[in-house]
Amino acid sequence: MLHIDNMSYEHSSLFRLKEIGLTISTGSIVSLIGPNGSGKSTLLRVMARLLVPKSGGILLDGKNIHHMKTKEVAKQLAMLPQMQEHLLDLTVKELVEFGRHPHQDGRSNQTSKDKEIVDWALHVTNMESMAYRLLPSLSGGERQRAWISMAIAQQPNILLLDEPTTYLDIAHQLEIMELIQELNRSQNMTIIMVLHDINQAAEYSDELFVMQQGEIQYTGTPQEVLTQKMFQQVFRIDVDLHENEGIPFYKPKRKNRREKSEYADAEAY
Numbered sequence: 001m002l003h004i005d006n007m008s009y010e011h012s013s014l015f016r017l018k019e020i021g022l023t024i025s026t027g028s029i030v031s032l033i034g035p036n037g038s039g040k041s042t043l044l045r046v047m048a049r050l051l052v053p054k055s056g057g058i059l060l061d062g063k064n065i066h067h068m069k070t071k072e073v074a075k076q077l078a079m080l081p082q083m084q085e086h087l088l089d090l091t092v093k094e095l096v097e098f099g100r101h102p103h104q105d106g107r108s109n110q111t112s113k114d115k116e117i118v119d120w121a122l123h124v125t126n127m128e129s130m131a132y133r134l135l136p137s138l139s140g141g142e143r144q145r146a147w148i149s150m151a152i153a154q155q156p157n158i159l160l161l162d163e164p165t166t167y168l169d170i171a172h173q174l175e176i177m178e179l180i181q182e183l184n185r186s187q188n189m190t191i192i193m194v195l196h197d198i199n200q201a202a203e204y205s206d207e208l209f210v211m212q213q214g215e216i217q218y219t220g221t222p223q224e225v226l227t228q229k230m231f232q233q234v235f236r237i238d239v240d241l242h243e244n245e246g247i248p249f250y251k252p253k254r255k256n257r258r259e260k261s262e263y264a265d266a267e268a269y
Helices: 040-047 070-074 092-103 112-124 140-153 170-187 198-204 228-235 257-268
Strands: 002-012 015-024 029-033 055-060 077-080 158-162 190-194 207-212 215-220 239-244 247-252
Touching: 002 040, 015 040, 015 055, 015 215, 029 040, 029 170, 029 198, 040 077, 040 158, 040 190, 070 077, 070 092, 077 140, 092 112, 092 140, 112 140, 112 170, 140 158, 140 170, 170 190, 170 198, 198 247, 207 228, 215 228, 228 239
Parallel strands: 029 190, 029 207, 077 158, 158 190
Antiparallel strands: 002 015, 002 055, 207 215, 239 247
16 A cells, blocks of 8 residues: 655755645555646655655555665555656666566566566567567657566566656557556556556546645546536536546537637727
8 A cells, every 4th residue: 555644855945745644545546637847746756755745655565665775665555757868778678677676676687587577468468579679760659668677577566657648649549548557457567657648547446546736636537536616626628528438538619710810800909
């Protein structure tokens, strides 16, 4: 279980996370959504121990992660940032092998268990046939699968993903989201991710946390969170809300064409 205990983080006088308190249940998929600059990626980085909170803390199974050893945290929690280095002169398999470092003592070579887990990670992400391909030769979707493979080779209980579908076409976005859901279901892996696509977040998440100006404004299931009021308050738009097989999705409303036309006529004068 990951618990955020009344945590505040100050980036500068212009931005801070304000007294955030959340509990993320084991085995759930949670998405952070909100406007640009609302603090989603910053919160994820604090959870990953990449940033130090000003007050409060992040508790992993009751322990403050900032008081834990780096390797101890890495055995339980892995983060995949938004941008990865794709020009590394490494094969996919070599990249995935880095995921075993937290479990090694730094002196020995890979054990038979390490090799077994690397092969498993490649298999789960459907990257076995590309194990000896160099990273720069891969497509965007293939590279993202390679990095996810490396992250799960750590065998974490919790996987943090910062905009895992950014810059991918629709087919590859779907492929990555299906992979994330499968990891959650088959490995009981807790997934916490930042997503810009709210409809994707609604379809693949158990819970949504909506952020605005460094604060959590709404939490709950997609059905509870995706409301007219939320979109008006947080995103400043009106929407049409629908459901498909019990999953809510939204479509932004266009401004009244007559109003737009009258505005254009006025501008002409």
